[in-house]
Amino acid sequence: MFCYHCQEAKKNRVCDQTGICGKSSDLSSLQDLLVFSLKGLAFYAVQARQCGMVDEKTDQFTVRALYATITNVNFDPSDFVWMIKEAVQRRNRLRRSIASENPQHDIPADSLPEAAQWQYGNATEQEFIEKGASICFQVPPEEIADSVALQETLLYGVKGLSALLSHAAALDAAIDPNFHTFIQEALLFGLQGEVTEDDALARVLACGEQGLAAMALLEQANTGRFGHPTPTRVYLDVWDKPAILVSGNDLRDLEELLEQTDGTGVDVYTHGEMIAAHAYPALRKHPHLVGNYGNTWFEQRIDFAKFNGPILVTTNSIQQQKATYKDRIFTTGMVGWPGIPHIQDRKPGQQKNFQALIEMARQCQPPTLLEEGSLSIGYARNTLSEMLDRIVAALQSGAVKRLIVLAGGDGRHKERRYYTQLAEALPADTVILTAGDAKFRFLKLDLGEIDGIPRILDAGQSHDIHSLIVFLQQLQQAMGVDHINDLPVSFDLAWYEQKTLIALLALLSLDIKNIRFGPTLPPFFTENIKNLLAEKFALKGIDSPEADVAAMLAGS
Numbered sequence: 001m002f003c004y005h006c007q008e009a010k011k012n013r014v015c016d017q018t019g020i021c022g023k024s025s026d027l028s029s030l031q032d033l034l035v036f037s038l039k040g041l042a043f044y045a046v047q048a049r050q051c052g053m054v055d056e057k058t059d060q061f062t063v064r065a066l067y068a069t070i071t072n073v074n075f076d077p078s079d080f081v082w083m084i085k086e087a088v089q090r091r092n093r094l095r096r097s098i099a100s101e102n103p104q105h106d107i108p109a110d111s112l113p114e115a116a117q118w119q120y121g122n123a124t125e126q127e128f129i130e131k132g133a134s135i136c137f138q139v140p141p142e143e144i145a146d147s148v149a150l151q152e153t154l155l156y157g158v159k160g161l162s163a164l165l166s167h168a169a170a171l172d173a174a175i176d177p178n179f180h181t182f183i184q185e186a187l188l189f190g191l192q193g194e195v196t197e198d199d200a201l202a203r204v205l206a207c208g209e210q211g212l213a214a215m216a217l218l219e220q221a222n223t224g225r226f227g228h229p230t231p232t233r234v235y236l237d238v239w240d241k242p243a244i245l246v247s248g249n250d251l252r253d254l255e256e257l258l259e260q261t262d263g264t265g266v267d268v269y270t271h272g273e274m275i276a277a278h279a280y281p282a283l284r285k286h287p288h289l290v291g292n293y294g295n296t297w298f299e300q301r302i303d304f305a306k307f308n309g310p311i312l313v314t315t316n317s318i319q320q321q322k323a324t325y326k327d328r329i330f331t332t333g334m335v336g337w338p339g340i341p342h343i344q345d346r347k348p349g350q351q352k353n354f355q356a357l358i359e360m361a362r363q364c365q366p367p368t369l370l371e372e373g374s375l376s377i378g379y380a381r382n383t384l385s386e387m388l389d390r391i392v393a394a395l396q397s398g399a400v401k402r403l404i405v406l407a408g409g410d411g412r413h414k415e416r417r418y419y420t421q422l423a424e425a426l427p428a429d430t431v432i433l434t435a436g437d438a439k440f441r442f443l444k445l446d447l448g449e450i451d452g453i454p455r456i457l458d459a460g461q462s463h464d465i466h467s468l469i470v471f472l473q474q475l476q477q478a479m480g481v482d483h484i485n486d487l488p489v490s491f492d493l494a495w496y497e498q499k500t501l502i503a504l505l506a507l508l509s510l511d512i513k514n515i516r517f518g519p520t521l522p523p524f525f526t527e528n529i530k531n532l533l534a535e536k537f538a539l540k541g542i543d544s545p546e547a548d549v550a551a552m553l554a555g556s
Contacts, residue, residue, distance in 0.1 A: 001025035002138050004523040005156055006071040006497045007411055012520045013141050020412075021072055022320045029132030030080035030125075031069045035155070036135050037087035038062055039191055040115035042184035044094035049181065051102040058090050059180035060169065066162035066183070068334045071497035072297070073316040076336035081125050088120060113191045141523045146532075150200035151190045152524040153501075157207040158186045160502030163316065164214035164463055166334065170252055171221035182210050201532070208505030215466035215506065219381070222251055222280070228382040229279035229460060233374040234270075235291035238367040243267040244357050245293055245307045245367075246274050247300065248314030249461055251283065253332060256351040257312065258286040266361045269293040271303060272317055273437045276460035279378030292375065293367055296410040296440040304329065309364040310357040312343070316497065328364070330357055375443055379433075379457035381467035385474060387453065391431075392478050394451050395488060401429040402553060403472075403489040407465050408438040408503065409496030415519035416441060419494055421545040423447070423456075427553070431455050433471075436462035436503075438494040465503050469510070484512055490552035491515040492542070495522070508537055514556055518542035 001016050003009065008020040018024060023031075045058055065083045068074045109117060114135075121127055137152075144152070165179055189195065189203055223229075244266060246254050254277050258268055267290045270277055275292045277283045294303025297317035304311050305324040313331050321329055321337070332343035332352060346352045379387075394400040404426060410416065423432060423442035431453060432442070439458055447455035459467040472484050481487060493504055493515055504517055521530060521541045533539040538556075542548060 001028040002136050003028050004141060005159075007409075007495050007520060007522070008413060009523050013523050023075060025133075026129045027075060027077055027080070029129045029136060030077055030084070031132070032136050033128050033132030034065060034069060034080050034084050034087065036115050036118075036132070037084050037091070038065055039187045040113070040118065041087045041091040041094070042187040043113060043116040043191070044091050044098065045184045046181075046188060047098055047107075048094050051098055053094075053097060053101065054177065055090075055094065058094065059177070059184075060175075061086060061090065062180070062183060063162045063165050063169070063175075064334055066159050067166040068336075070159045070163055070316055070499070072318055073334055074336040075318070076338050077125055078338070079336045081123070081128055084128055085120070085123050088118070091116070115191065141526075144524070144526055146526050146528045147190075147195050147197045147200050149524050149526045149529050150197065150204055151195065153505075153522070153529075154186055154189060154200065154204050154207055156498045156524070157204060157211065157502050157505050158183050160498035160500075161207060161211050161214055163499050164211065164218050164502065167249060167315070167463070168214065168218040168221045170250055170333065171218075171225055173217055173221035175217070176213075179210060179214065182206070197532075204505060205509045208502070208507070208509030211502035212466065212469070212506040212509060214502075215463045218463050219466050223382075226251060226255070226280035226282040228281075229276070229378040229380040230281065231376065231383060232279045232284065232378040234275055234278045234377055235374050236293075236371050237291060237373075238269075238293070238369050239267055239290055240366050241265060241267045242361045242364050243269055243290075243307070243309045243367055244361050245269050245271050245304070245309060245311045246314065247271040247297065247311065248317050248335070249273050250314035250333060251277055251280065253312065253314045253352065255283060256346075257354045257357070258283065258289055260351070260354050261288060261358055262286065264358055264362070266358055269307075269367065271300065271311075272297040273461045274314075275375070275377060276464070279380070279460065294370060296437045298410065298412045303370065306368040306370060308367055310360045312354070312357060316499070328360065373444075376454060376456070377458045377460070379454070380459045380464055381470050384457065384459070384467065384471035388471070388474055388478055390451065390453060391475065394453060395479070399429065399451050400431055400453070401427070401488065403431050403433055403487070404552065405433045405465075405468055405489060405491045405493070406438065406442070407433070407435045407462075407468065408494035409462060409500040410437040410440055410494065411496045413519060416494065418519055418542060418545055419492075420445075422492065422548060425545045425549045427549075428455075430553075431457065433457050433459065433468045435459040435464040435468060436494075436500065441494075462499050462503060465506070469506070484510065485514075488555075490555075492548065492552070493517050494519065508533075508539070511537070513538040515539050516542050516548060
């Protein structure tokens with residue numbers, strides 16, 4: 001096993017026996033083999049495009065399969081077995097089609113990369129585990145070549161991009177074929193020879209551009225279906241009714257559940273990043289969407305146990321279950337865990353069927369009270385645009401000295417207390433712009449307002465950093481400066497997994513400088529890559545909250 005995809009890699013190096021996330025070495029091998037198989041599939045998908053042949057279902061499968069490999073999405077070996085088989089079968093069909101329609105494109109076997117020609121035998125889980133272990137990347141982080149480190153960064157960026165596209169596709173968004181072309185070419189990058197550091201960095205930054213476009217697509221899909229988020233108070237109390245708890249990011253799943261629970265006497269609560277749902281008019285209109293229960297994703301083992309009712313996990317936020325709630329949890333979409341009931345994908349023109357959760361909820365006690373009060377959310381692009389004149393005036397008058405983009409993903413490490421301490425240490429003339437579940441580190445702080453502007457402006461889920469970027473571009477124009485870097489704004493981005501990595505790459509693709517990225521820099525960044533990114537973008541890790549506050553206020 002060799003896994004250093006996320007911020008919680010053991011000792012910030014690599015998980016080499018069992019993942020901190022709970023992933024076994026066998027599951028890691030299956031995921032490695034799936035990516036290997038997808039590279040083989042991409043080899044022929046690219047060839048097919050050159051011959052004028054496009055297989056949309058293969059493109060869609062590639063995106064969903066890559067999404068299944070990111071942190072905390074799918075832990076079910078059986079799912080990876082069928083996806084590996086599917087990847088190889090699709091690859092073989094494409095190869096035959098190319099040979100039949102365009103014989104001149106036939107490639108000699110000795111010119112093919114292994115991923116393009118490997119065939120499985122009996123297609124057993126054990127066979128795939130052994131093959132996955134044999135092709136596993138095993139170079140110690142400190143010995144990785146710089147160009148290889150950038151290729152690894154590209155791979156994890158592409159996984160984050162695939163997650164965004166999967167979320168958009170779930171809303172029936174029209175996915176530009178250029179996304180699929182980029183992903184398949186990125187999977188092949190470096191597969192057939194050496195690449196230079198410059199070429200690899202250029203491809204990584206291009207991935208950031210793709211990520212920015214995917215965030216815009218997902219925002220458009222969400223707002224087109226549910227309306228633009230508006231400022232909303234979300235209650236943390238509980239009501240005396242049986243209820244269902246929904247975690248993750250998939251707003252369409254929540255919408256369908258709300259429609260199916262209408263009039264049943266069953267309430268619905270959100271958890272983690274799903275809290276953003278309360279700000280969307282089409283979801284907020286349901287009176288039985290009553291509040292948010294608990295905190296960030298990694299506290300689910302505490303929160304879920306006390307909820308009492310059934311729990312639906314829609315995207316990448318599942319953990320090993322405790323016995324106290326294991327019989328009440330369901331997965332859907334690409335999320336999977338062995339032995340946990342899975343709500344199947346919707347058929348064309350139909351909703352997913354959530355009746356099993358509804359019937360279970362009716363037999364359960366109401367949630368146990370965790371806390372009281374409320375949180376303020378809903379400061380996404382439209383609302384920030386409406387506030388633009390007020391924020392410009394506050395910046396020009398000096399009432400607001402600096403904006404701090406404190407966004408990204410949360411995680412378990414104790415070092416993440418830094419984000420709470422940083423928010424507490426910021427002076428009273430600063431405003432925090434946030435998105436993603438990193439906000440749970442400080443969203444409950446009472447930081448007050450400046451001239452009617454809340455000092456914490458929450459745009460929503462991790463991809464909603466796009467709202468913050470669009471707002472800052474508007475602010476740049478309004479204040480007559482040449483670049484976002486010329487604004488009184490600082491970026492402190494918390495990363496956890498591949499969706500927060502693609503957010504960083506999106507910012508770098510815009511040439512945004514002086515970003516702090518933490519609580520630790522990715523273990524797949526070599527020292528030379530860290531130095532390269534520091535020289536080109538002034539990218540840096542975190543220091544103490546006090547030192548970072550002082551540096552950000554000084555513009556660095």
